[in-house]
Amino acid sequence: xxxxxxxxxxxxxxxxxxxxxxxxxxxxxxxxxxxxxxxxxxxxxxxxxxxxxxxxxxxxxxxxxxxxxxxxxxxxxxxxxxxxxxxxxxxxxxxxxxxxxxxxxxxxxxxxxxxxxxxxxxxxxxxxxxxxxxxxxxxxxxxxxxxxxxxxxxxxxxxxxxxxxxxxxxxxxxxxxxxxxxxxxxxxxxxxxxxxxxxxxxxxxxxxxxxxxxxxxxxxxxxxxxxxxxxxxxxxxxxxxxxxxxxxxxxxxxxxxxxxxxxxxxxxxxxxxxxxxxxxxxxxxxxxxxxxxxxxxxxxxxxxxxxxxxxxxxxxxxxxxxxxxxxxxxxxxxxxxxxxxxxxxxxxxxxxxxxxxxxxxxxxxxxxxxxxxxxxxxxxxxxxxxxxxxxxxxxxxxxxxxxxxxxxxxxxxxxxxxxxxxxxxxxxxxxxxxxxxxxxxxxxxxxxxx
Numbered sequence: 436x437x438x439x440x441x442x443x444x445x446x447x448x449x450x451x452x453x454x455x456x457x458x459x460x461x462x463x464x465x466x467x468x469x470x471x472x473x474x475x476x477x478x479x480x481x482x483x484x485x486x487x488x489x490x491x492x493x494x495x496x497x498x499x500x501x502x503x504x505x506x507x508x509x510x511x512x513x514x515x516x517x518x519x520x521x522x523x524x525x526x527x528x529x530x531x532x533x534x535x536x537x538x539x540x541x542x543x544x545x546x547x548x549x550x551x552x553x554x555x556x557x558x559x560x561x562x563x564x565x566x567x568x569x570x571x572x573x574x575x576x577x578x579x580x581x582x583x584x585x586x587x588x589x590x591x592x593x594x595x596x597x598x599x600x601x602x603x604x605x606x607x608x609x610x611x612x613x614x615x616x617x618x619x620x621x622x623x624x625x626x627x628x629x630x631x632x633x634x635x636x637x638x639x640x641x642x643x644x645x646x647x648x649x650x651x652x653x654x655x656x657x658x659x660x661x662x663x664x665x666x667x668x669x670x671x672x673x674x675x676x677x678x679x680x681x682x683x684x685x686x687x688x689x690x691x692x693x694x695x696x697x698x699x700x701x702x703x704x705x706x707x708x709x710x711x712x713x714x715x716x717x718x719x720x721x722x723x724x725x726x727x728x729x730x731x732x733x734x735x736x737x738x739x740x741x742x743x744x745x746x747x748x749x750x751x752x753x754x755x756x757x758x759x760x761x762x763x764x765x766x767x768x769x770x771x772x773x774x775x776x777x778x779x780x781x782x783x784x785x786x787x788x789x790x791x792x793x794x795x796x797x798x799x800x801x802x803x804x805x806x807x808x809x810x811x812x813x814x815x816x817x818x819x820x821x822x823x824x825x826x827x828x829x830x831x832x833x834x835x836x837x838x839x840x841x842x843x844x845x846x847x848x849x850x851x852x853x854x855x856x857x858x859x860x861x862x863x864x865x866x867x868x869x870x871x872x873x874x875x876x877x878x879x880x881x882x883x884x885x
Contacts, residue, residue, distance in 0.1 A: 436577070437551035439467050440844065447847055448577040450491045450517025456701045457788070457812040459848050466847075471517075474579055479504055483585075485542060490579040492518045495681065497583075502592060502678040506585035509534045512628070512742065514681040515693035519581065523572030524809035524849075525762040527771075529626030529647055532745020533586075538569035538760055539747065540584040546576040549844040553579075567835040570762030571808070571822055573848045574832070575839045590650050592677045597646040597659060598686050599667040600632075602639050603723055606716035609642060612661050613743055614710050617769060623745040624649045625658060630685050631719060631739040633726040640723040641668065645685040701787055702775040703795035704810040706768040715741075715772075718794070722774075735778040735787060742771045761832060763823030764805050771807065772798060811849045821849055 439446040446467040447459065471491035477500035478487050486506075488497055495514035501507055509528040511521040518537075526537020534540065543557040546568065554576075556564050567575055601609060613627055621627070628645040644662055648655035652674065663670065675683055682690055722737045746766040774794050776787045792815070796804075804820040811821050822832055832851055836843075846852055 436469070436547055436549065436844075440550065440842075445847060446844070448490075450519050451493050451515060451521075452696075453513070453516035453520050453809070454848065455810060455812065456699075457815055460813045460850055461847060469577070471519075471577070471579070477501075479506075479585075485582050486585055487580055487582050488518055490517075490519050490577065490581075494518055494521070498681065499678050501585050502588075502676065504585075505588050505592070507534075507588045507592065507677055508540050508583060508585045509537050510681075511537070512681070512684075512689075513692070514689055518583075519578045520573075521809060522581070522583075523568065523570075523578065525570055525764070525807065527742075527744060527768065527807065527809075529628075529744055530649060531747050532621065532623030532625070533649060535747045536762065536765075537583075538762060541569060541581055542584055543582040544568060544572075544578050545580045546578055548576045549840050549842060563835060564839060566759065567761050567832060567839075569760035571832055571851065573808075574836060574845050574851050576845065588677060593651070593674045594677065594680050595648040595650065595652045595655055595674050596672070596680065596684060597662075598671045598684075599644045599646065599662050600669045601642045601644065601665065601667050603631075603642055603716075603719050605665055606642055606719040607712040608665050609644060609662075610710040610712040610715045612665065613770070614712070616658055616661065617743055618709075620746045620766075621743055622658065625655070625745060627743045628685055629739075629741040630688065631722055631737075633723065633736070633738070640719075640726070642719065643685055647680070647684060699778045699781060699784060700775070701777075701784070701791055702773050702810070703791040703812065704771060704773040704807065705795050705798045706764070706805050706807065707770050707772060707798060708767075710770055714798075718774075718798075721794075734780060735776055735783055738775045738777075740773045740775065742773075743769065761822070761828070763825070763828060764807065767805060768807055771810070773810065774798075808849050813849055814853060816849075818851060818853060822851060 436446065444467045445461065446469055448469040448471055450471045474489035474491040475496060476489045477492055477497055479485065483504055483506065486501065494510050494516050497518050498510055498514065507530070509526060509530045511526065511528050522537040522541065528537065543555065546554045546556050548554060554561050554564065556568055558565055564575060572578065609629065626647045630643045630645065632641040632643050634641060646659060646662065673683065719739065722739055725731060725737045774791050776791060778787060803824065804816065806816050806820040808821045819829070822829060836851055843852065
């Protein structure tokens with residue numbers, strides 16, 4: 436970091452590389468990427484409660500380490516993302532109803548600031564930065580390690596998983612069922628993920644409902660039966676240990692994603708308080724039709740992922756009030772909807788991006804976009820949508836930026852500052868030299884076919 440600053444080279448730190456297309460705003464010159472993967476150690480304290488996690492540790496490595504010690508805690512849904520990147524944006528996950536968000540379990544961080552200085556950040560040291568790092572941490576520095584609270588495993592570390600497949604014609608019933616389960620809040624032991632699955636021409640499109648219950652099967656039946664009564668095409672059930680869970684959920688989709696990196700992928704997300712079953716069914720059928728469209732078939736593959744997790748309010752008695760961290764959407768991201776597309780020809784990028792953004796905006800409608808920052812799109816999303824609509828919160832964050840990142844070296848990812856940043860003076864390029872990754876188009880052609 437000191438070298439990059441001395442030589443006016445913009446830089447980014449990477450652990451798992453989970454950032455979406457468009458989340459990083461870069462100049463029209465090269466950057467330095469700081470790969471943290473060699474900081475990959477997980478070690479427990481003498482009590483076995485607190486794990487010190489290196490800045491390059493992947494989620495799967497953290498899960499394995501906790502499982503070997505008979506422990507568990509909230510982690511992100513994908514096993515191949517970096518622990519720190521997910522955590523600093525809030526850290527949502529299927530166990531949050533039991534153990535809170537990932538930021539709720541951080542007890543201390545080691546942070547490298549823009550000038551290369553090193554700070555210990557905790558409730559007792561650098562308390563202002565402690566507030567900002569939890570929910571907007573990528574704005575202030577690079578975390579080289581963090582201490583994370585873990586918990587004794589329940590049910591001997593076993594989790595019940597059911598993958599139920601439905602024809603897309605049942606979409607409205609499925610989303611109505613999730614609404615009933617999530618009113619007023621999803622049970623703390625339950626996580627539901629719905630994934631669209633296009634099987635190819637001549638085959639019915641399917642919706643896969645992934646039902647994860649952190650406990651024995653018999654205690655889940657009240658909720659599992661709600662889906663079973665909708666006559667699924669198939670239902671696969673298993674009880675799996677904690678370290679296997681991420682790899683078997685939604686028909687081992689994570690294995691496919693993590694083992695096949697690269698390609699052109701884009702995703703736009705929004706949160707909704709309550710599903711509109713008919714509108715969600717229309718979206719499912721729209722995506723099905725786009726996959727069958729001869730003009731885009733084989734070139735662009737469209738998919739949907741919808742996630743519903745438990746609220747944290749019933750299981751976070753250790754926490755003080757919500758205002759003690761910078762995460763703006765506590766218990767307000769009821770259902771996360773991600774509209775996704777994958778393609779190989781970069782010339783499709785601009786049109787795919789326009790389509791996904793337009794469909795995302797339709798989901799939001801007249802409401803306010805509440806964007807989980809880890810799923811954001813840089814300057815494509817309003818600052819308030821990423822970091823909260825309260826003026827006091829934004830003023831506090833900007834004051835921290837002025838103190839801990841006065842030259843704007845950490846303005847590249849989901850930037851809090853959009854204009855008047857001092858980075859242009861420091862690095863030698865201003866706002867006019869900045870572009871978004873997902874606005875670059877391969878050959879400049881336009882398809883108008885989606």
